[in-house]
Amino acid sequence: xxxxxxxxxxxxxxxxxxxxxxxxxxxxxxxxxxxxxxxxxxxxxxxxxxxxxxxxxxxxxxxxxxxxxxxxxxxxxxxxxxxxxxxxxxxxxxxxxxxxxxxxxxxxxxxxxxxxxxxxxxxxxxxxxxxxxxxxxxxxxxxxxxxxxxxxxxxxxxxxxxxxxxxxxxxxxxxxxxxxxxxxxxxxxxxxxxxxxxxxxxxxxxxxxxxxxxxxxxxxxxxxxxxxxxxxxxxxxxxxxxxxxxxxxxxxxxxxxxxxxxxxxxxxxxxxxxxxxxxxxxxxxxxxxxxxxxxxxxxxxxxxxxxxxxxxxxxxxxxxxxxxxxxxxxxxxxxxxxxxxxxxxxxxxxxxxxxxxxxxxxxxxxxxxxxxxxxxxxxxxxxxxxxxxxxxxxxxxxxxxxxxxxxxxxxxxxxxxxxxxxxxxxxxxxxxxxxxxxxxxxxxxxxxxxxxxxxxxxxxxxxxxxxxx
Amino acid sequence: xxxxxxxxxxxxxxxxxxxxxxxxxxxxxxxxxxxxxxxxxxxxxxxxxxxxxxxxxxxxxxxxxxxxxxxxxxxxxxxxxxxxxxxxxxxxxxxxxxxxxxxxxxxxxxxxxxxxxxxxxxxxxxxxxxxxxxxxxxxxxxxxxxxxxxxxxxxxxxxxxxxxxxxxxxxxxxxxxxxxxxxxxxxxxxxxxxxxxxxxxxxxxxxxxxxxxxxxxxxxxxxxxxxxxxxxxxxxxxxxxxxxxxxxxxxxxxxxxxxxxxxxxxxxxxxxxxxxxxxxxxxxxxxxxxxxxxxxxxxxxxxxxxxxxxxxxxxxxxxxxxxxxxxxxxxxxxxxxxxxxxxxxxxxxxxxx
Numbered sequence: 001x002x003x004x005x006x007x008x009x010x011x012x013x014x015x016x017x018x019x020x021x022x023x024x025x026x027x028x029x030x031x032x033x034x035x036x037x038x039x040x041x042x043x044x045x046x047x048x049x050x051x052x053x054x055x056x057x058x059x060x061x062x063x064x065x066x067x068x069x070x071x072x073x074x075x076x077x078x079x080x081x082x083x084x085x086x087x088x089x090x091x092x093x094x095x096x097x098x099x100x101x102x103x104x105x106x107x108x109x110x111x112x113x114x115x116x117x118x119x120x121x122x123x124x125x126x127x128x129x130x131x132x133x134x135x136x137x138x139x140x141x142x143x144x145x146x147x148x149x150x151x152x153x154x155x156x157x158x159x160x161x162x163x164x165x166x167x168x169x170x171x172x173x174x175x176x177x178x179x180x181x182x183x184x185x186x187x188x189x190x191x192x193x194x195x196x197x198x199x200x201x202x203x204x205x206x207x208x209x210x211x212x213x214x215x216x217x218x219x220x221x222x223x224x225x226x227x228x229x230x231x232x233x234x235x236x237x238x239x240x241x242x243x244x245x246x247x248x249x250x251x252x253x254x255x256x257x258x259x260x261x262x263x264x265x266x267x268x269x270x271x272x273x274x275x276x277x278x279x280x281x282x283x284x285x286x287x288x289x290x291x292x293x294x295x296x297x298x299x300x301x302x303x304x305x306x307x308x309x310x311x312x313x314x315x316x317x318x319x320x321x322x323x324x325x326x327x328x329x330x331x332x333x334x335x336x337x338x339x340x341x342x343x344x345x346x347x348x349x350x351x352x353x354x355x356x357x358x359x360x361x362x363x364x365x366x367x368x369x370x371x372x373x374x375x376x377x378x379x380x381x382x383x384x385x386x387x388x389x390x391x392x393x394x395x396x397x398x399x400x401x402x403x404x405x406x407x408x409x410x411x412x413x414x415x416x417x418x419x420x421x422x423x424x425x426x427x428x429x430x431x432x433x434x435x436x437x438x439x440x441x442x443x444x445x446x447x448x449x450x451x452x453x454x455x456x457x458x459x460x461x462x463x464x465x466x467x468x469x
Numbered sequence: 470x471x472x473x474x475x476x477x478x479x480x481x482x483x484x485x486x487x488x489x490x491x492x493x494x495x496x497x498x499x500x501x502x503x504x505x506x507x508x509x510x511x512x513x514x515x516x517x518x519x520x521x522x523x524x525x526x527x528x529x530x531x532x533x534x535x536x537x538x539x540x541x542x543x544x545x546x547x548x549x550x551x552x553x554x555x556x557x558x559x560x561x562x563x564x565x566x567x568x569x570x571x572x573x574x575x576x577x578x579x580x581x582x583x584x585x586x587x588x589x590x591x592x593x594x595x596x597x598x599x600x601x602x603x604x605x606x607x608x609x610x611x612x613x614x615x616x617x618x619x620x621x622x623x624x625x626x627x628x629x630x631x632x633x634x635x636x637x638x639x640x641x642x643x644x645x646x647x648x649x650x651x652x653x654x655x656x657x658x659x660x661x662x663x664x665x666x667x668x669x670x671x672x673x674x675x676x677x678x679x680x681x682x683x684x685x686x687x688x689x690x691x692x693x694x695x696x697x698x699x700x701x702x703x704x705x706x707x708x709x710x711x712x713x714x715x716x717x718x719x720x721x722x723x724x725x726x727x728x729x730x731x732x733x734x735x736x737x738x739x740x741x742x743x744x745x746x747x748x749x750x751x752x753x754x755x756x757x758x759x760x761x762x763x764x765x766x767x768x769x770x771x772x773x774x775x776x777x778x779x780x781x782x783x784x785x786x787x788x789x790x791x792x793x794x795x796x797x798x799x800x801x802x803x804x805x806x807x808x809x810x811x812x813x814x815x816x817x818x819x820x821x822x
Contacts, residue, residue, distance in 0.1 A: 019709050019729055020772070023752040067750035073789055077750060080773055202795065208536075209576050209594060209624055211686050211710065212642060212666045228484035230662060234703055235491035239498060241702075244738040246503045249721065250510040253764065253782060256719045258514075260763035265807040266522070266822070267763055275545075275562065276525040276808045276822035284544060287805065307676040342679070343633035346650035346657065388657075389696050396677055441563045447543055447586025448603035 017211075021084070021115045028086045031062060032107055038062045043090055043104040048179045050090060053104040059087065060100045075100050083204050084114055085194035090182075093189045094198075106183065112191040114205065120195035123162070126151045128192055130166035143198050259304060263297055271295075271426040279441050280429055289313050296423040303411050306403040318419060322410045323402075330367035331398050331406070334360045338395035342388055353386035361394070371397050492705075499741040507734070507744045511782035517765075520778060520788040525808065526561055526820040535812035536593070537627075537799045541582045544805045548589045549818055550577035556591045558603065561810065561820050568603055570611050579627045583634040590618070590637055592625035598639050600651055619649045626668045638681060638695075640667040646683050648695060660693050662700045669713045674720045682723050684711030690725050690735060704735045706742045713757045713800075717781075718764045724781075726755030732769050732779065746779045748786055757799050762806030770797030770811050776821075792819060 031038045031054075043053035056078070064074035079098040081087050082105070089095065090104040098105070110116055129148045132139045140148060152159060173181050197203045262268050275281045286295055294314050302309040309315045316332075323329040337360065341352045360369045361379065371379070375393050382390040410416055533553035540547050545562040554575050558568040574595035581590045583600075592598035598619035601611050619625065623642035630637055631648075636657070640646045646660040646667055665686035673680045679695035690711055692702040709728035716723045722736045722743070730751050734744040746767065753773035760767055766787065767779040776790040776797055795814035802809040808822035 020753045023730070027752070063750070067748070069750050070789075072791070073750065076773070076775065076791065077752070080753075209578070209642075211668075212623070212644075225481055225484050227664065228481070228488045231488040232484065232491055234662070234700060235488065235495050238495050238702065238740070239491070241740065243499065243502050243740045246736070246739050246741075246743065247505045247510070249736045249739040250505065250507050250743065252719070252721060253507070253717070254510060254514060257763050257765040257782060260718070261765060263806075264761050264763035264765065265805065266761045266802075266809075267517075267765055270807060274807050274822055276820060281545075281562065283807070284805075305676075307674075339632070343631055343636060345635040345652040346655055347652055392696070399677060443560060443563050443565065444543070444545065446546065446560070446567060446603070446605070447541065448588075449605055 017207075018115070021113075024081055024084060024086055025110075025113060025115070028081060028107055030066075031059070045090060045104075045182065048182060050104075050106070050179055050183060053090060053106050055101070056099040056103045056105060057101055059098065059105065071100070080204075083194075083202060085190050086113070088186050088190035090186060093186050094193070096190065096193055096201075106186070108190060109187055112187050114194060117191065118195075120192075122151060122155065123158070125192065125196060126155060126159075126162045127165045127169065128188060130162055131170055134163075134166055134170060141198070143196075147196065263301060272429040278429060281442055281444070282426070282429065284444075286424065286426055290317075293422065293424050294419070296420070296425045299416075299419050299423045302416075306407045309407065309410075318415065319407075319410055322413060322415055323406060325415075326406065326409075328406060330360065330369055331402050333367060334369045335395060335398055335402070338391045338398075341391060342395075344388070346388075349388055350386055353383060353390060356391065357383055369394070369398055370401075499739075502739065503741060507782065508784050511784070514782050516783065517780055517787055522778070522788065522790060522821045524792050524819045525822045526564055528559055528561060528564055528818040528820075529816070530557060530559075530566055531555060531816045531818075533816060534795070534814040535798060535816060535818055536576065536578045537580045537591075538801060538810055538812045538818060539580055539582045539589075540801055540803050540810065541586045542584055542804055543586055544803050544807070546582070546586065547810055547818070548580050548582050548591075549799075549812055550580040550591050550593070551816070552576050556580055556589065556601075558589060559818075561818070567605075568611060570601055570615075572599075576624070579625050579639075581628050581630055581637075583630050584632065585634050588634055590628050590630065592619065592628060592639070594624050596621045596623060596625060596641070596643075598625050598628045598637060598649070600637070616651065616654070618651050618654050619647060620654075621645070621647070623666070626666065627670045629670060629672055631672060638670060638672065640670045640683055642666040644685070646670060646681075646693065658695060658698045660698055660700070662691055662693075662703075663687050663689060666710075668711060671714050671716050671723065673716055674718065676720075682714045682716065684714040684725055684727075686710045688727075690714055690723070692737065702737060702740060704742060706733060707731070709754070712754060715759050718760055718762065724758050724760065724767055726758040726769050728754035728772075730754055730771075732758055732767060734767075734781065744781070744784055746777075746784060746786070748777075751777065756797060757801075757811075759800055759802045759809060761802060761809075768800055768802065768809050770800040770813075772796045774813070774815075776800065776811055790821065793817070 038054045038058050040052050040054060043050045059078045060071055060074045063077055064071050082096045082098040086108050087105045088108055090106060129144055265274055270283055272282050273280055275283050290313055302315045309319055320329055320332055323332055337356045344352055359365055359367050371394050375397050379394045531551040533551045535549055535551050538547050538549040545560055547561050548558050550556045552575055554572040554577055556570045556572060556577060557566055559566050574593055577591050577593040579592050588600055588602045590598055590600045597617055600616045600618050602614050604611060618637055619639045621641035621643045625639060625641055627640040628637055635651050637649045637651055644663045644665060644667060647656055648658040650657055663685040667683050667685040670681055670683040680692055682690055682692045684690045688705055688707045690704045691700045694701050707727040707729055711725050711727045713726040714723055721738055722734055724732055724734050726732045730753060731745050731747040732755050733742050736743045753771050755769045755771050757770040758767060765781055767781050768776060770776050774793045774795055777786050778788040780787050793813040793815050797811050797813050799812040800809060808820050810818055810820045812818045
């Protein structure tokens, strides 16, 4: 039939694309190790004795021990090995599920491994179905009958060959011992269960859309000198960059994680309760984007970094108030205008740039921002050909000014201290266990319903139902 | 002519060996400043206790494999897309479906919620990224207002809005990423450098810069400057396709999930891989990764139907979550970190907390 799967064969390519197959194969090989592998025994099936059988529970126990995992995980892994055809049941050969009991299994011969004999050939399937049909009338199940009829139509011209092959294989099989015949039949059946799964059964060989890593275009790409020239340039640039010692970088993770750990609902829970767990959405109401009284945790976060303060609309609003008291609110407004430019629509750029210039940069502007002369000069030059990044330098300058100067003062201010003192610490709402009443899950208005400038709010409720588009 | 061919192949071979030797030198330079392992630094950190996370919501309604999902900034709505072309917007808290659209193509591998919550973007085998404004008007057909924004020459694998509804970043099987103006469909910047399909991207939560990271079938993770289109950093330590990349919340690092069954952490300042999250019993590829709010936990969905929860600092696996009955294809933590949502080839989405 098919050649052994080297790198150039279809099977070899499948193995390269599906690293999990090679790994599964390594696992089943070690499971068959005479010393360290799963306990083998002979299995009696009616009057035949099949050697080298293992029980489902032994498989699970071996996997659990070998990988130091729970029985649940070991069963899951063993089941996947069975679903991929690396382990097959000796009885009830139609189901490839792994049962953690005395059910006997055997290891699939490498000849029939998924990665060896891939892709499954139509001709081989036709021969297999024909053998089944010949051996016992009515042995084919529904989906097999359908496949059989389809194939018969499709390769009608070589059907004589199919029947001949089938008969020959059956004749050769009769020469062998009953035990061997049974084993071969199981092995073959398992192979086809994996490659032609019955409807309703999982198709483990299903892949997503093909990825180009093995196609011609990649081969062409890595043979072009441009590709290597680019790689060389990238490496040269990388060699020139400054790096930070690992110890410093890694310490930063420790600091960040510990600082944020109480603010991480999955790690530390959240008050009054996690809406997903208690069905109570008070947490979201209390932490709404523009809430009147922010929670203590929220106000504390503003002190973690300047970005955290700006990212929070309530925090940013208070910061703006603070800047107004210091007569430097134009800095934040300028920064906001620059953000609008950077992330705005392409068509709005000229107007936005002009508006920013008039309001913040022109000599005698109403809200003139104090940028160093060199940056101002460069910016004003760039305004001749406005693009979305033309204010980047100025924006960075003002951002740094606020971060290094205004922000630290804000954190030390009476305003901030007052916000911390007034902030709310919600009381914990425990999950009601008895009497067990399902709390109604409140729906909320979709952001898409909220009126945007000029548009009236849409009518119609949000509760339930599909709205086909 | 024969001699030209010989010269060309000599040059090619010379370039290839130069590229290889430079990469080797780069690894040496990177190693010089690597004075400690994350594992060692994390010895001081308290170990995490037992973790109990359960499925709190199951969203049923897709008739086929769920391929992608994204959260709305309102922390409860999500958009999801599937193999049969259906894109659904849910209020996952109530499990109500609010909108549904059928794309004219199958395998909608990418979808994203707009920051305003008023639109969604999606695409897949149609090689495009389209934006649909969300409307509750019964008289309006959502498909009628569809805007075709991005055009690639191969499938769309990922898309994301930037800080506003007006720009979209896309990744494609054609090996490139691109930044688009939504209103006009104009290409603002394209990013070339991957040697094969780009499968994923994530925007940096940086305070001043405009960068994003992408991962591809060439096993490389690349960090890009959105303004110049240049690649500023590249990492090549995975042994197979990179299916998912996600920034650490501080923006100083990012995690990746790959078909080689590992997740890895790359630090941008140290310019190197600093952690590998792997286990011998984990054999199938990681399809999707995301951090908890504090960055202490990394959630990863795998092709073996499970979700593994990793302690980012200690490098150990904290928990394994069963429930899905087929590949986990997409996973995102909610914007306020109260839960995460996973989508699977078993046609369902689950919200875990």
